[in-house]
Amino acid sequence: MTSPTDRIRPAVLVPRPVAELAARFDLTTSDPGTLAEVQVTAVASDNRAVSDGDLFVALPGARAHGAAFAADAVARGARAVLTDPEGAADLGDLSVPVLVTDEPRLLLGPVAAWVHGAPAERLTTFGVTGTNGKTTTTYQLDHLLRALGRRGGLVGTVETRSGDRVLPSRLTTPEASDLQAVLAAMCEDGVDSLSMEVSSHAIAMHRVDGVVYDVAGFTNLSQDHLDFHGDLATYFAAKAELFTPARSRQGVVVVDDVWGERMAAAATVPVQTVRTGPAREGAPAADWTVAEVAPRGTGSAFTLTHADGRSLRAWTSLPGHFNVANAALAVVMVLASGVALDDVVAALEAGDGLSAQVPGRMEVVGPGDGTHPRVVVDFAHNTDALELALAALRPTTTGRLVVIFGATGDRDPGKRPLMGAAAVAGADVVVVTDDDPHDEDAAAVRAAVRAGAEAARDRAVAAGRDVTVTEVAPRAEAIRRAVLEAAGTDTVLVAGRGHETLQEVRGVDLELDDRVEARAALRARAERTPTA
Structure with missing residues (x-):
């Protein structure tokens, strides 16, 4: 995962006068005389990303005000601080000019654009x-x-x-x-x-x-x-x-x-x-x-x-x-x-049309050959996207259409049963697993998805259509099992995470790349398959 310090910034930074910045954006300061000789070359709103010459913009946050980190930003090289009246009141004594505006969030983009020359x-x-x-x-x-x-x-x-x-x-x-x-x-x-x-x-x-x-x-x-x-x-x-x-x-x-x-x-x-x-x-x-x-x-x-x-x-x-x-x-x-x-x-x-390969977007990691299934990884992480991905794969699937997916924790719980129902409507085999649980109980998230899937499956069975719904966790095991158990004419869609390589579980980032897991499962399958 990238960190706040992994910033792309121009190699040549042009100093911009803080006095001109204050005048242009109607910023106030308790000591205008301190602005005369001060210049800034870039803008940062995360103190951990501050480099020498930056303007640090201390924004109000959900958990803490950015002003609490202003001293650290100055220690890292910030030449001036921009904040709101509440933040200014909590700054204490800083060795750099403090600029004040009622809504610093609304000025962050325009100020940064001006500093970098539009x-x-x-x-x-x-x-x-x-x-x-x-x-x-x-x-x-x-x-x-x-x-x-x-x-x-x-x-x-x-x-x-x-x-x-x-x-x-x-x-x-x-x-x-x-x-x-x-x-x-x-x-x-x-x-x-x-x-x-x-x-x-x-x-x-x-x-x-x-x-x-x-x-x-x-x-x-x-x-x-x-x-x-x-x-x-x-x-x-x-x-x-x-x-x-x-x-x-x-x-x-x-x-x-x-x-x-x-x-x-x-x-x-x-x-x-x-x-x-x-x-x-x-x-x-x-x-x-x-x-x-x-x-x-x-x-x-x-x-x-x-x-x-x-x-x-x-x-x-x-x-x-x-x-x-x-x-x-x-x-x-x-x-x-x-x-x-x-x-x-x-x-x-x-350019051979619009043929750009998009990582994790309908990305074929196993083309299928009649002996091994076609395996496709896609970012489909909501109901509509899941429906569309399954509909796109159905016409070219001669066997069963298998989908492995979950729902994200701490996000819109109302869509979880809807995603389960969409999976049943589009696939023949539905495997419910984890996406990114975040701080939620992973089993509870899976249960909500599975409830929607099982209700839809019961309706499908009553209408004469055979659909299988299972729950497998962790996700890597779900991918492995689905690929190993699929027929050579099946298509296996691994949906929800696409290009992502980290899975967040209770604040911990775990290495997990659906494409890597799918390729490993295909290799394991190939190793156990007798050759002619």
Whole structure:
């Protein structure tokens, strides 16, 4: 796991006067005379990440106020502290200037952007939000942009990439101060285009303040993160903020369901819409539509047509209709940025379509050969994503479809029985196991998932459909047993964790990579299988 000190930051840091900072952002200080000679070169809101020359922003927190760590930040080299009146009152005597504002959280991004010279304005920026598909869409964007000759940067769940430099991500969207440093490093590395996931948490917690995206994209919305947002309406509203002038210049919205239609209607920036399936009755016409979807390799090819008659043929190597939607969104976002359609067509040919392999997203770790099952690892960690992943694998599964999954502890308990029911609806063999229990009792989380699965199984059996539901823990054993017991014509989907390599159990991070465990199980299976 990365630590707070694993920061990407530019190699060359330009000092910025604290007096100018205070004037620009209307900050107060008890001793303006102390500002005259002070300069800062970067911004940090975590004292453990402070380097010499930083501005330390002491934010109010759920457990403690950042002001409690200001002395340590100064000891590490912070040249000034920015906080709120409450924090300022608790700072005591510091050897550096203290700047005060009522809402330092709201200034963290804009201040960091100013300190680093507004790096987002030197990039063509693409921000993607939605419940599912953000990671895949950003990878496809990056793949297409590189095929166009751009030098790409990527920020998301799996990794942060500045040109050819890669650092694993701790958050889907970094803290605002870290994000601005990353963007500055990208500019220094010659990056000209940014593809970035923008989570609802990031919007609500102001992590992307200081960035106005050239093109914002919306994939879809379904139940997730309600432990944080409370209800779907609040969750939707957080994502809808991305489609306002404060956060983007234009948008592209997939309108395959009512949430997409609502997003397009709620947007206060110009929006282009994309529809990848039949329109519901009374729905407005889309600007772009997907048709002529056909199998191509492991994925699909499709035609994307604008209402004015323009069209192109595109394809993705990833299976499932939802990946057609992700690919179409990526293409239209690039077109919306001003790239000519003919140039996109040429780039698709040069880059073999939208064939970027996304770690842990429908990643095939065992292709299946009739003797050993096909094994696929996917990040599907909510009801909608699980349904879509199973539906994508069903048409190419000649035997049984087996799914191994769990639900995350300390997160939206209402979705646990729904995920169990979705697994039964889409699979023939359902193995309930652990995801990340966090601080919850793992057995209790499994029980809630299993209850939903068993109720759905009873209904399926009554309707004449045979489905098996079992519970196996720990997760590594569940993967091993499912792979060893599967038939050679079966598909085994290991869902929920995707690219993740650590499992959190009561505050302890345990090494666990679904792909590693699946490959080990396949090797064990091969060793016990007689050869001809």
